[in-house]
Amino acid sequence: MDDLIAFLRAQIDLDEQRAQACCPVRWVVGPFGVQVDPAEIRDNKLAYGNLGYVAGSDPNELGLAYREHIARHDPARVLAEVDAKRKIIAEYERFAAERRRMMGGWDPGDVSPILAALALPYADHPDYRQEWRPDHGQES
Known part of the structure; x- marks a missing residue:
């Protein structure tokens, strides 16, 4: 054991x-990608300057599923x-x-x-x- x-x-x-x-704050889904949550950038010094794009995907249903999955994790x-x-x-x-x-x-x-x-x-x-x-x- x-x-x-x-x-x-x-x-x-x-x-x-x-x-x-990574930037240890929430990620959110945007129309074409996942980005660092702008609201959390203001409150987190580690995030400041990482206005950040995290990942992108096609603007279709499958792409949205990818973006939502990435942001959730x-x-x-x-x-x-x-x-x-x-x-x-x-x-x-x-x-x-x-x-x-x-x-x-x-x-x-x-x-x-x-x-x-x-x-x-x-x-x-x-x-x-x-x-x-x-x-x-x-x-x-």
Whole structure:
């Protein structure tokens, strides 16, 4: 389980670094692209000067879907998800420590389904292990 937690923390740290490297404010959908929210530029010194175009797409229905998707997954949201994932891991560790204390050395042995679910978006990473898959070992 420690390997899975270490893997998750490394991926979450990388998500945080990448989000912070961008202008960490909301992105909004414009008619031909995604841009940094002008309202947030005024209030965020990191954003100032990044009046910014983030991404563009064709001005059609598919292009709008791309723009809405990109804007929905802006750095501010990624940073909120990083925080939430860290809280889930910390809560799991608190729970596991309490179980060990109560059960005199309890070792869960199996992969936590909660942590396995958190790791699933990183399944394409070369360090991801198939035994961490939530459905690993289940017959279809």
